[in-house]
Amino acid sequence: MTQVKQQLIWKNFSELADISVQAGEELEVVGVFTEGLPTKKKLVAKLAGKEAKLKMTLIFIGTEKNHFDLEAVFDHEDLATVSDITVKAVMFGESNLNFLGNVVIPEAGQKSVASLRCQTLLMSHQAQAKTIPSLEIIANDVKAGHAASIGRVDDELMFYLETRGFDKNIAERLLVEGFLLEALDDLDENLREELWKNIFDQLPIK
């Protein structure tokens, strides 16, 4: 079955919408969110046909008092569906992130592969994050995993850069860039540059 590849770009939180990937389709979604919303957003992503594939990258840049509250459900409704979700968040100021990512694989989703990765950098004392990556698995012949981490910029990496002449701000910026660019690696160059400019403009560290 030839894979039909499609791409979807969300440039802010209000553009977020439910998705459904059909049999044999491959959908790639990239969302870059730099402005929060005061209310909770709910996203339902269905892998509705055999061998449907979803690759989703969500990037949150929190500044000032922005608030991000997202509940996302990834439903593997059919055989051999694949989901690969990466969430990267960098929270400055007094921003905070509330993320619930639920991967559901019912009996119909045998042979599915699911991976949910959620990484958060807290850049200031008041920044906060609450992440709940959850799994509800009934089909047994599956590979499902998730991972989450929350922390600040690694001290050792900062030391490495500072001892090579970078000042603190630049070192921090370099590490944040590396953290975020990793999620955009697979995109084509033009798109990556366009998205990156948007992200870069929002980073309060220059």
Added chain:
Amino acid sequence: MPKKNSTNGGAKKPVSGLSMKLSNQLDDYKYGFKTESTPKFKIGKGLNEDVVREISAQKDEPEWMLKKRLEALKIFRAKPMPNFGGDMSGIDFEAIHYYLKPSDKEMRDWNDVPEEIKKTFDRLGIPEAERKYLAGVGAQFESEMVYHNLHETLAAQGVIFEGTDAALKKYPEFFEEYFGTIIPTLDNKFAALNTAVWSGGSFIYIPKNVHIELPLQAYFRINAEFMGQFERTLIIADEGSSVHYVEGCTAPTYSSNSLHSAVVEIICKKGSRVQYSTIQNWSNNVYNLVTKRARCEEDATMFWLDCNLGSKLTMKYPSVYLMGRGAKAEILSVAYAGKGQHQDAGAKVIHAAPDTTSTINAKSLSKDGGRSSYRGLVQVYPGATGVKSRVVCDALLLDDHSRSDTYPTMDIRESDSAIAHEATVSKISEDQLFYLMSRGFSEQEAAALIVNGFIDPIIKTLPMEYALEMNRLIEMEMEGAVG
């Protein structure tokens, strides 16, 4: 010839090992049958103020404990049921006996014990004296001398190890200072219930810098009710001390009571270390809703080891509050959910002080339509700098109609922290099965080996006898798991 038990008249099934096909007993719970009862004075079913007063009177408690019980009853009635976890709709609070003296407990005839239980005892190598006790046939051990000697050794070191009922009377100062401070009555509905009707449990006090090498077990409490339904345990480890307490056993434990709601409070003072291991294998009629919490001061370590094998529904989240700098929490858990079972277990760690660390390692197995869920919380408060926490959850689904869930929450309010979580869900690796089978193991043997290897990192922290029993028990559960 099967023996008929007809004292209760009416619908009694003839009991014999050969005719007892447990899987056909759709209405009965796993070890189900009726007993012959010779009623003595016994508090009736249902929960009301009279029941609570009677419990307190029978135990001859101080006035302040009675007041606390009555207040808890009010709180229990006011609080709503939890809005998460398993299905608790089957609990009928008015159909439960809230207090039974051991001598009042309905005793079974050994001949009535289902063949499957007797076989399990054989396979696990349970000593003769213990079998009757575990099967609900005997009220307490016949052989008490061994345990009496142990008692004297502990007393010489200043260690207090008593049933909670007796300890309340002998050492009221500990209770006045600590009872209900780690798990207050208002904490949740079932903590309130326990505070109102608690009976039994262990009280342990370890003096400063005393280290107890031998794991203390509930068996050692002389004349104590084994695994009461509303046990209240309080453990106080003074500065620099250490102790390992073991609760429960791997052998299937019959209970006529369908609701078990224990409360365990542990205080780990500066530099102390407490390990609390639980192995629970209640019969499949039991709702096991437990609140367990420890508070760690500076440089103290709390280690929860939680094995959940039985019960219809278990909701249990051993917690550690890290209140002093450098305190550590380690929580290991194994959950097995078989037919008709839901294990909703997990762990909670609250980091409220700097340089505290926590590790949570949870393994679960689901089979025959069972459901095992991990529900956890890692919380870091502002100002708790330098925290490191790691949570690893692995689940094995042993067939295509069982279920595994993971609901971990990370609530981090301090940027100077490093928090990581990972989880995997899968079935037994076909490569590993093939490897073993091509070396002569049957598919069943291979699966059992792999499952034992899966839970091994946690089992090996148990005292040896328990570890051996656990391995044998898992092997038995794995029979019929494949093919």
